Amino acid sequence: MGIHRLAKVVLASTLMLVASCGINSIPTAEETAKARWADVQNEYQRRADLIPNLVATVKGYAAQEKAVLTQVTEARAKATAINVTTDDLSNPERLRQFGEAQNQLTQALGQLRTVVEAYPDLKSNQNFLTLQAQIEGTENRISVARRDYNAAVQDYNTKIRTFPDAIGAKAIYGAKPMVTFEAAGGADKAPSVAF
Numbered sequence: 001m002g003i004h005r006l007a008k009v010v011l012a013s014t015l016m017l018v019a020s021c022g023i024n025s026i027p028t029a030e031e032t033a034k035a036r037w038a039d040v041q042n043e044y045q046r047r048a049d050l051i052p053n054l055v056a057t058v059k060g061y062a063a064q065e066k067a068v069l070t071q072v073t074e075a076r077a078k079a080t081a082i083n084v085t086t087d088d089l090s091n092p093e094r095l096r097q098f099g100e101a102q103n104q105l106t107q108a109l110g111q112l113r114t115v116v117e118a119y120p121d122l123k124s125n126q127n128f129l130t131l132q133a134q135i136e137g138t139e140n141r142i143s144v145a146r147r148d149y150n151a152a153v154q155d156y157n158t159k160i161r162t163f164p165d166a167i168g169a170k171a172i173y174g175a176k177p178m179v180t181f182e183a184a185g186g187a188d189k190a191p192s193v194a195f
Contacts, residue, residue, distance in 0.1 A: 025165055026165055026175055029152070030156055030178075032156070033153045033155070033178055034089070036145070036148045037084070039148060039149065040145040040146055042145070043142045044080075047139075047142065048079065048080045051072065051076055054127075054131040054134055055073060069112070071108040071111060072105070072112055075104045075107070075109075078104060078105070082097055082098050083098075089178045099182060150180045150181055153179070157177045161177075
């Protein structure tokens with residue numbers, strides 16, 4: 001009777017230890033981080049889909065600044081050419097390339113905003129105002145999505161490095177830290193605009 005009771009205690013203790021080793025929390029945190037990355041990609045895709053249509057509408061009103069609109073279009077094409085999958089989230093080089101392409105588009109959009117300030121007659125056009133508002137809103141949505149992704153990655157990386165989840169993370173899942181989204185070099189400086 002004593003051995004039977006001891007076996008039950010050992011089994012219960014083992015089950016509690018296994019349950020507290022990240023069996024569920026590690027994949028949950030990983031999937032949350034992947035979902036937040038999908039949100040980042042969704043916002044970039046939204047920008048890539050939205051901006052060409054708005055630029056086409058505005059192009060007729062901005063003939064004197066066609067070069068800036070062309071830069072936006074080219075930067076958008078480069079930004080959408082680099083795709084990052086959830087398998088790439090542990091690859092700092094791939095995320096750096098993605099970030100740089102997105103940063104080029106952000107800089108081109110900054111130049112476009114400067115055109116609005118330099119040419120008040122363009123501001124009076126409702127299409128250009130719509131473009132400006134959509135760009136600003138889109139950039140804000142991208143910023144929020146990147147912040148949420150970084151928070152999810154931080155949570156995941158913390159779980160796989162702290163006890164007791166670290167046990168399950170390494171032994172069961174072979175978990176590797178994910179890479180946070182980082183701004184491209186020089187992103188802290190406003191884009192230069194030359195006319």
